[in-house]
Amino acid sequence: MSINKEIEGTHLIKRVALIIYLKSVSDQYKLRRYGDIVYFSKKMKYCMLYVNRREAKEMQRQIASLDFVTYVEISAEDEVNLNSEHIEKQITEMAKAAEEKLQLEQEKNEDQMQ
Template identity: 60%
Template sequence: MSINQDLQDTPITKRQGLIVYLDSASNQYKLRHYGDIVYFSKKMCYCVLYTDQKEIDQVMQKLTSLDFVKKVEKSGEENLDLSSSHIEQQITEMAQAAEDKLLKEQEKLEHLS
């Protein structure tokens, strides 16, 4: 379950993340007018920008029209399943895969000796 779904009935302003790919690192400062920059990668030349969910389509159009912006994507955080049952299932699957790998390695060592 996403955080935005949990806060659906509250008066808190809903926010949406955007990933904005830039031509050069110096242009990141120009994005402050469109939302809150929470992360910037100088090496990969992209920003994670949060803006109001109601205005997301307008902001995406404005950003796309800027000459220094290569590409704009919506964040996929809405698609993340953060429920405890899903997380427990993932941990169980990872533990089982690790045990299987260890058993195979032990069988190889026993077979060699």
């Protein structure tokens, strides 16, 4: 479940992350006036900026028009299914795949020993 779904009906403001790809590492500081920078990657030259959900589309357009910005996208965090049953199913599928891989490797090693 998304945090935004949990705060529905409260007085808290819903927020969303903008992922902003930059031309230069030092340009991240120019984005502080648009929202809260929560993460920055020097290596990948991008930052995550939290803004109010209502203003996200407009902020995306404004920031994309800046000359030091390469690309801006809105985070897809609401599309991530954090339901415990879904996560449990994924873990089970991954464990089953890992067991099958180990079993194949063991059979391969046994065949090579013979």
